[in-house]
Amino acid sequence: MCEHLAALDNELKGKGIKETFRGQSWSDNTREWVYYDCVLAVDELRQRYSFPDFIETHINDDAKSGMESGFYCSRCKDGVIGIHPIFAKGKVRIE
Numbered sequence: 001m002c003e004h005l006a007a008l009d010n011e012l013k014g015k016g017i018k019e020t021f022r023g024q025s026w027s028d029n030t031r032e033w034v035y036y037d038c039v040l041a042v043d044e045l046r047q048r049y050s051f052p053d054f055i056e057t058h059i060n061d062d063a064k065s066g067m068e069s070g071f072y073c074s075r076c077k078d079g080v081i082g083i084h085p086i087f088a089k090g091k092v093r094i095e
Contacts, residue, residue: 001032002076004055008045009080012036017092025079033079037091040070040082044095060084 001009013019018037025033042057051071058072058079070081083091 001034001080002073002078004052004073004076005071005078005080008049008071009034012038012080012094015092015094017094029077030079031077033081035068035081036083038082039085039088039091039093040080041093041095042069042071045071048095 019034020037021033021035023032024030042059045051046055046057054074056072056074057069058081059069060067061084067084067086068081069084070079072079082094
């Protein structure tokens, strides 16, 4: 995991949030993506971590390709992804 998203990744691991996938995701244009079984409050986390502009908010609303929400580092091609907010019922919300 790149240095730009490592603190968030470590926080989620430290809280015992279940990791559902880690590795190269859907494209050759990605490096390491990790998916967690929680909802990431992207606005609150962006502010708390003071992410630079090259850390992009990633939201996929397409049910066919997998609905998800999190962060993508456009420099390093890494991502920290949670479940899409519409699936939030009963899931941990990380703010």
